[in-house]
Amino acid sequence: MFQTDSENDSAEPHYLRLRNQIANEIEAGILSSGARLPSERKYHELIGSARGTVREALSQLEAEGLIYRKDRSGWYVSPKPVTYDPTRWSGFMTYVAEQGRLPATETLQVKTEKQPPAILDIFGKGVRNPLYRVERRRSIDERPVLVEDITINPALAPGLARHNLNGSLSGVLRDVYGLVVTRNHVEMRACALVRHTAECLGVKSGTPGLLVIRTSYDARGRVIEYDQEYWCANAIRIEVDLTVA
Amino acid sequence: MFQTDSENDSAEPHYLRLRNQIANEIEAGILSSGARLPSERKYHELIGSARGTVREALSQLEAEGLIYRKDRSGWYVSPKPVTYDPTRWSGFMTYVAEQGRLPATETLQVKTEKQPPAILDIFGKGVRNPLYRVERRRSIDERPVLVEDITINPALAPGLARHNLNGSLSGVLRDVYGLVVTRNHVEMRACALVRHTAECLGVKSGTPGLLVIRTSYDARGRVIEYDQEYWCANAIRIEVDLTVA
């Protein structure tokens, strides 16, 4: 009946079988972008596998970025990711809109806080310790896709909190404080969204994420912004174009 | 001190409790880089939770990149990731060695194969269909961390298979065929390692991965290499430094 290796097709575990079925339905458009999947219990009834096995299949698809979950609401087909090019200097609001999507930003917190040595090191020897810390959540087409944590030296931008931070922060720094970025250091790595970050985005702890850390410097080598962006992994794609000098 | 509901500490699920314990032990060096973790059944005995719960904790840590598994062998603490800078033109063998690690390359397959239209489009109108396809596995300190699938136009590099491909492929293309890369297009996105790729790397299907796609062009705009690299997510970190022109 099952798993006689020989010429059968059941060498594949049940959860991969279901994964493939759902993946095919997504590709074929039977399940379209943004659509909600049948519930775990429905799949359980349909295919007869235990719910745990069904969840295994769904987790796979999530890890691959094909679907995502809204906490305790259900599983949904992932929309097309937006493309982010760190070599272009346009901000989130701009490049998301350029791709025909609806960007939004909410400022969650602005605080003045003592930073650990690791952070101070980035800003260099001269910094006075309490620094600004801005936390923002950004969405694409109403879906939260990233939380960012921006550290800023108050000496360079006194009274920053009085301005509207729901648009382009670099815009404010440039137009109000005359801070012009001439160098960006960008670091990226796969991560998991956990705890606070997961909560902010309304996803389960452990959801696949991408951490993008950007450090912006001005012409005098001062750090203007230290920005840690936690992205839902399936919402973003990085693209860079490089030519020899 | 921080948002515990009421004042207890059991708001946290068991699996996160175990996750934190292990994470702390890694940070404290009790479990050192490369070390093997106690078995799932050992943890089950130790903390009394069901094995499924233990696995949930381990999966979290895996998603975060702190640990990885060798199929049916055990769980291990992830070594420090290597840094990859797509703007530098040095190859894998070079930059891994520069970071004091031991790089290795194995050529798994070289074949001449008909490509689907999507691939042909990348190479442009003029290509004659069967293209070279080179599959390689690369390791750091004896651990396989990436499989790559390179597509090359045989018109530009006839008889490529006769050369040693276990070193720098771009080196061969440059030195033997005079093909000089002047432009690189790099794309990155989170993915899961599945099926064939997972098998090559000896990891479970669904392991977190990073897909790096590089397209190299020469001065005349011809595609020299189309390279898809599937990385173990925890083995790599991308770093780019950008200055305004």
Place this chain on the structure above:
DNA sequence: GAGTGGTCTAGACCACCTT
């Protein structure tokens, strides 16, 4: 209030790695 996912238990058998 009905339904969803989130967490958890306590087993079982298998394929494979390790020794």
Place this chain on the structure above:
DNA sequence: AGGTGGTCTAGACCACTCA
């Protein structure tokens, strides 16, 4: 051969969302 992770079952209760 013994131990490991991989897969799977058949339940259970909870926290939360949604209508």
